[in-house]
Amino acid sequence: MTDPVSALVAAEGLPADYHQTVEKHWRPLADRIARTAIPRASLVIGISGPQGSGKTTAxxxxxxxxxxxxxxxxxxxxxxxxxxxxxxxxLADGVHPLFATRGPPGTHSVGIGLEIVERIRAGRRFALPRFDKALDDRSDDSVMVTHPVDILLLEGWCVGAMPQRAVDLAHPVNALEAECDPDGIWRGLVNRLLDEEYRRLFDQIDVLVMLRVADFDQVVANRRRQERKLAQRCPESPKVMDDAGVIRFCAYFERLTRHMLAEMPPRADIVIDIDADHLAVR
Known part of the structure; x- marks a missing residue:
């Protein structure tokens, strides 16, 4: 009979030697979380990492x-x-055009996340929302959770992020900001939201785990792979991006990703390095 880990490795289409990653990284991390969870109720674990760092698999x-x-x-x-x-x-029509593209702070319903944490800690049922990236829209296929939850794994590319200093917002970091946000209105609003409603959600995190990649170039390469897989699954979708689209899309994430790679490691509770093949290396 196949053991559960081997079954999941196969179901995820991972190489057989991924067992080594499980034993070296995910099992010790699960042990640490379990030790933390025993005396506490409804622990929130933040799993932070840029696109393609393996958050979902982890x-x-x-x-x-x-x-x-x-x-x-x-x-x-x-x-x-x-x-x-x-x-x-x-938002794009009334606040700033760049808010039409999902990704940065300001394009999430943070209140839903806070309500889920509240419901978990109160022992109440809740619905996990779903977003369809192929359609670039919210899905109707939410998942109702009726049993008590001991641990919420809150994962996302900017989970746990801190705002930048005002002086660091002065100059564009790429062509997207230079062309579409020359006066800094969009990046200023993103930064303010990160310091307000997003901070309220991230303050719920009890243990912050960072999946760290080498640099932003690795993020772009990972995103290209993700889009190619999406194109294979949904070849008719108009929302699947070509390489030029990926580069422009990643530009929305560049500022905050670079900031997080610089400032998060010293304050994260756990840092796990991820190589170019999406594997944890230490």
């Missing part, structure tokens, strides 16, 4: 490994909190 294994320790864990992806296409269009 959370699937953590759910399995924590279940082996009689702990019920569920994953809430920040991506599933994205505003609908219509909501982002209203």
């Amino acid at each position: 959370c699937r294994f953590l759910e399995l490994l924590l279940r082996e320790r009689a702990l019920r864990a569920v994953t809430l992806s920040l991506d599933d909190l994205y505003l609908s296409a219509a909501e982002r269009r209203r």
Whole structure:
């Protein structure tokens, strides 16, 4: 009979030697979370890492490994909190055009995330939202969770991020900011939201885990791979991006990603380095 870890490795389409990653990184992390969770109720674990760093895969294994320790864990992806296409269009029309594109702070329904944390800690049922990236819109296929939850794995590319200093917002970091946000209105609003409603959500985190990549170039390469896989699954979708689209899309994330790579490691509770093949290396 196949053991659960091997079954998940196969289901995820991972190489057989991914077992080494599980044993070296995810099992010790699950052990640490379990030790932290025992005296506490409804622990929130932040799993932070840029696109392609393996957050979703890590959370699937953590759910399995924590279940082996009689702990019920569920994953809430920040991506599933994205505003609908219509909501982002209203923001783009009324606030700034760059808010039409999902990704940066300001394009999520943070209140839903806070409500889920509140419901978990109160022992109440809740719905996990879903976002369809192929359609670039919110899905109707939410998942109702009725059982008590011991651990919430809150994962996302900017989970746990801190705002930048005002002086650091003065100059554009790429062509997108220079052309579409020359006066800094968009990046200033993103930074303010990060310091307000996003901070309220991230303040709920009890343990912050950072999946760290080498640099921003690795993020762009990872995103290219993700879009190619999405194109294979949904070849008719108009929302799948070509390489030029990926480069422009990643420009929305560049400022905050570079900031996080510089400032988060010293304050994260756990830092795990991820190589170009999406594997944890130390």
